[in-house]
Amino acid sequence: MIPGCILRNTIYERRYTISSFVVRRSSFVGCFLFAVLLYGCQCQLHKDNRVLMGTFVEVASADKRAPEIVFAEIRRIEALLSKYKPESEISRLNKTGKIQASPETFYVIKKAKEFWQASGGAFDITVGPLVDLWGFTEKKYRLPDKESIAAALKLVGSDKIILNEENYMIEFKTQGMKVDLGAIAKGYVLDCASAKLKESGIKSCLINLGGQVYALGQKSARPWKMAIRDSRGKGFKKYLELEDKSIATSGDYEQYFIRAGSRYAHILDPKTGYPAESGIVSVTVSAPSGLIADALSTAIFVLGKEKGSVLAKEFPGTKIEDISENNDARQQ
Ligand code: ADP
Ligand code: MG
Numbered sequence: 001m002i003p004g005c006i007l008r009n010t011i012y013e014r015r016y017t018i019s020s021f022v023v024r025r026s027s028f029v030g031c032f033l034f035a036v037l038l039y040g041c042q043c044q045l046h047k048d049n050r051v052l053m054g055t056f057v058e059v060a061s062a063d064k065r066a067p068e069i070v071f072a073e074i075r076r077i078e079a080l081l082s083k084y085k086p087e088s089e090i091s092r093l094n095k096t097g098k099i100q101a102s103p104e105t106f107y108v109i110k111k112a113k114e115f116w117q118a119s120g121g122a123f124d125i126t127v128g129p130l131v132d133l134w135g136f137t138e139k140k141y142r143l144p145d146k147e148s149i150a151a152a153l154k155l156v157g158s159d160k161i162i163l164n165e166e167n168y169m170i171e172f173k174t175q176g177m178k179v180d181l182g183a184i185a186k187g188y189v190l191d192c193a194s195a196k197l198k199e200s201g202i203k204s205c206l207i208n209l210g211g212q213v214y215a216l217g218q219k220s221a222r223p224w225k226m227a228i229r230d231s232r233g234k235g236f237k238k239y240l241e242l243e244d245k246s247i248a249t250s251g252d253y254e255q256y257f258i259r260a261g262s263r264y265a266h267i268l269d270p271k272t273g274y275p276a277e278s279g280i281v282s283v284t285v286s287a288p289s290g291l292i293a294d295a296l297s298t299a300i301f302v303l304g305k306e307k308g309s310v311l312a313k314e315f316p317g318t319k320i321e322d323i324s325e326n327n328d329a330r331q332q
Contacts, residue, residue: 045219053078053186055210062219063202070207073193080105081185083128083137083178090181094128097172106168108181108188108291109161115184115295116158119311122302123295124270128178129155134275136266137180141257143264149273156270183250183267187294190214190246194290211249214290215242228284228322238322242286247321248293250301251282267301278304279325287318 048067049058052074059067080102082088089105101109115123129152135141144152160173186209194216197205204217206224215224223241228249230237240247252265252275269276283300287293292315300308305323312318 050074053082053189053210054084055186056208057210058208059205061197061202061205063205065200066197066202066205069196069200069202070193070205073196074189074209077104077185077189077192081108081181081188083180083182090179093170093172094178097175097177099170101168101170103168106163106170108184109170109179110163111188111291112179112181112184112295113158113161113163115299118314119299119303120307121157121270122307123183123299124156124158125179125181125184126156126158126160126177127268127270128180129176130268130270130273131180131182131266132178134264134266134268135257136255139255141264143259153270153273156273183298184291184295186210186212187246187248187290187292190290190294211254212246212290212294213242213248214246216244218243240286240321245286245288246290246293247284247286248290248297249282249284249322250280250297252280252301253282267298269302276302278302278308280304280308281324281326282322283308283320283324284322285312285318286321287315292318 045060045062046064046067047058047060049056050071051057052071057071057074059070061067079085079087080089083090083094085091089099089101093099093101109125112123112125116125130149131137133144133148133152155174155177160177161179162171162173190207190209190212193207194205194214197216202216204219206216207214213226218224223243226240226242226247227236228238228240229235250267252263252267255266256263264275267276268274278301280301283297285293285297285300287296296312296315296318299311300320303311305325309320312320
């Protein structure tokens, strides 16, 4: 029924072959991301990288076809979902308030709406006007006044997205609404890219898309190994072994600005209109689906550790791999 690389939202079955990796956060083109460093057995991996979706993409696989397959799939989906591409379906939706979407765009919006519901509104792609207002879209940061925040908040709420399953129409209830898929699109892309690899018979690959990782299969009969680097300090906090899993991190140290000694980061609380103040500095989630890892890490960042842990339990196969807190919410 659904074409493209739309994926059902749960567990995928995969075969593995593999190698070892370390994951590190570093900054690039204005945002933080994981840089994947190979260590140990490199086993003739073919590695390539590109800048796509406004971020750094690295692919490593024993199969030399893998990088191009991944890059092509990222470009294809970016053309649908990027709010920075004027011709994308999302840009057209944001401009006109109504589109007949492709089944894929429809699917991602529908999943986002499900996350909105599941997270009690903490995850909400309609934060678009707030993201613009705080200057995160253009990376021209500003501290908005209360009136502007109140006005933008009137445009927020995924209940105001009307979805028609029969003809894939997406419509906003309120004029001026905007969706921002920054917290879910990368995860979906990873799922699609890994599905394309499997279609081509590639069973082992590691994709790092701006800090979110998908580890397809294994290499040398061992899981991919990665390390989570400390967000504030130096060194590694935790080592992970991944097969057919994605890891996503949401943190307050990727995109943020400091005003009068306070830190304002890019994940917003749709209830207040201000950057989330759950006390979480960084949360890393693993999941069998990139889309779920991506959306979940953002939702947990907004909800905080306690409520976030409850939410994570609703998604089979997911795990909070790491969580750092700082109770001084606007700490630097
Ligand atoms: P990143 O993709 O930058 O590593 P996230 O996956 O956590 O980090 O996504 C953050 C992005 O999601 C923000 O830059 C913004 O575009 C969007 N966003 C901000 N707040 C929310 C929210 N509460 N729900 C959904 N999306 C959000
Ligand atoms: Mg996310």
